[in-house]
Amino acid sequence: MARLPNHEGLANQEGLADWVPGRLAEERPVVTVIGDSILDGWWEGTIERFCREAPAPVVQVQRRDFAPGGAANTAMNLAAMGAEVRFVSLIGEDPAGRTLLGQLRSTGVDVSHVVAHSAMTTTTKYRVSSGGQVMLRLDDAATEIPDAGLEEMAAAVPEAIRGSAAVVLCDYAAGALEGPVRNSILRHLGPRGDTTDSPDSGPSRQDTLVVVDAHHPGRWAELRPDLATPNAQEAARLLGTEFPGGAARCPFVEAHGDQLLSASGAGAVVVTLDREGTLTIRRKAPQDVATHRTWARPEAEKQASGAGDTFVAALTLARSAGLPLTTSVDLAQAAADVVVHRPGTSVCTTEELAKHLRGFADTALTATELAQHVDEHRRAGRRIVLTNGCFDVLHRGHTRYLNQAKQLGDVLVVALNSDSSVRQLKGPERPVNHEADRAAVIAALSCVDHVTVFDTPTPIPLIELLRPDVYAKGGDYTPEMLQETEAVERCGGTVTILDYVPEHSTTAVLERIRSTGETPKS
Structure with a gap:
């Protein structure tokens, strides 16, 4: 695989802008996403009156949009940025599941490892809005995960990860990565250097980047992932403490970098801080932790959802294609900045990312x-x-x-x-x-x-x-x-x-x- 020179951050952004759509499209690294699927529903309408039964507004729905969310959104973003994506998940044999599969297939995501089970309910989040303001969210999710569905999903893991440049675990504590699925992942994708290339054990970790995007990152510490990507709340949970608010959060995370690395078992931890960007922590030496900060470019609130999925996808793709960690994080921040300025759940394509990077050229103001x-x-x-x-x-x-x-x-x-x-x-x-x-x-x-x-x-x-x-x-x-x-x-x-x-x-x-x-x- 071709490698980009080892630049610091986005120092060679013009070169990256040209490289992103070309090289990634040529290389098409294989990335397997395993995790909890969501179908995001965005229903937009007008409000002209309140209902008679209660002091609640009546939303006359004029538009219904659906988009893959959760692990499915990560898969969609990876495909949009040039990866060859295999998706492993558990959904229901219901209209939401069929809609989800149809949208994934339309972007080229391999859904042959997705298990559709009659006893499963596809998690759906309906957001009802008017004038760009979300008025209500309705969640429809499974109360129980069928054991047979988990067993079938577990059986799909070895083949799905075989030959992958990267594997992303999207564990949102919704149940898809429990029991036999978790055991299968640990068995076939054990800590780096602990597996062999035999048919029973799956691919060697020497060739596979492992990224954990989980509500409880410590749950996968024994896997010793290359990257863990908790948000502030998830990082606080990992430390067993509460984070301060505002500008104090980043220094707090930096001060606890060693504990975050130990608790997650990861080679590097990238803590996403929403409007405050990200902080990357990696071990430079046994007693020395190095950090790298990115800053978000937020605009007016647009009711965006899933920017974190876009960030994880771009980070995974950049690292699997050989970019340095600091450059990969900056590139991922740029991708997240693209989608956060849009309403709803969306993806960042290679062309959009390249355009965003080129937009920094000739930006010196008088x-x-x-x-x-x-x-x-x-x-x-x-x-x-x-x-x-x-x-x-x-x-x-x-x-x-x-x-x-x-x-x-x-x-x-x-x-x-x-x-x-x-x-x-x-x-x-x-x-x-x-x-x-x-x-x-x-x-x-x-x-x-x-x-x-x-x-x-x-x-x-x-x-x-x-x-x-x-x-x-x-x-x-x-x-x-x-x-x-x-x-x-x-x-x-x-x-x-x-x-x-x-x-x-x-x-x-x-x-x-x-x-x-x-x-x-x-």
Whole structure:
């Protein structure tokens, strides 16, 4: 399988935008999804009166839409992004089950391993809305899971996972992954290195990525999955504690990273935090945990559902195709951002993801345009953070610094030195990348909200125009050393000096490239 160079995050977003629809379509990695199916119903209508029997609105239904949800939505997203998908689940022999199977088949998902049982009820969630506002949700689900259906589903697992590049377990505690199904998964997809390639044991874990998306991730700890993707509530349950709200959640998760890894048994844990993005935790060394943050790009509430399924699908596909973990998480965040801006349950296609990534190109704003955006943010009560730099060859030191800067406020503005000013600062051989390319790369980072280019000796004119609440600077400076400090404080802001990471300097990266011809690995 072809591999993309080991870039940090979405640093090569333009290359990714071209690679996503092409390479994934060519490679078509086989991904098996095993889990609880849901049929999502979205019924939209108008309200003109209240019913006589009770003080309840009467919704005159004008439109009925149905879409696969839960594990079925993960399968749909994987297929839409170019994977060859096998689906293993248990549904009923009812209209909802037939609708679900029909929609899965229409997108090319292999449903030959889906068990339809007469004693099973297909879980259906009907959302009744008017004017874009959900008024009521009706859930129709099985009260008992037929043992015969579970036995049949368990028997389908070995063949479904054989030869798969990845397996996703979508365990929403609805019953499909209980008893014999769980035993079959553990037997045929045991911890990495514990299985053989015999007909009885299934494929070797050496060749299979295992992702656990579960309400109770600890339940699959003995499987030692490569990735676990709990949301905040599921991660809190894994730790046996409650999470703080708002901006405090991410630092709390980071502080408990070691416990999350141990409790989940996973090689890496990606905690999804809804509007606050995600935090990835992986073990760098026995006593050292590394993290990577992404930031969501939320818009007005659109009653979207299933963005988490899209995230898991894109993350799985990117990792199974050989992308680095940090790049895969950023790509998954981008895919989730696509669907969260739509009403209902939807999927992100390769073309839509590529278009979204390309949209970051040529995104540098003029000072006037930027000032207008900042004024809008300030009227909404958002705290503005400004930082500046060359950001020529993006590396881990840069992304760590920018993520720290983002956490100082609500909106992060990055001002890039123009090509001419970089030459004055760094010498005639710099910059390596043109200012338009540097702007596109920086804009693609989920922590960055706006990018501009400045050509003055210092960013003081921009500071006086934008009047940021915080001016962030990295390196071995003190506020007293910076010419900008007086302007920032005169405008009512504060100066914050962030971590200096000398081992990840651009100069060091360039020297290594020149000496070895290789890009440093993340």
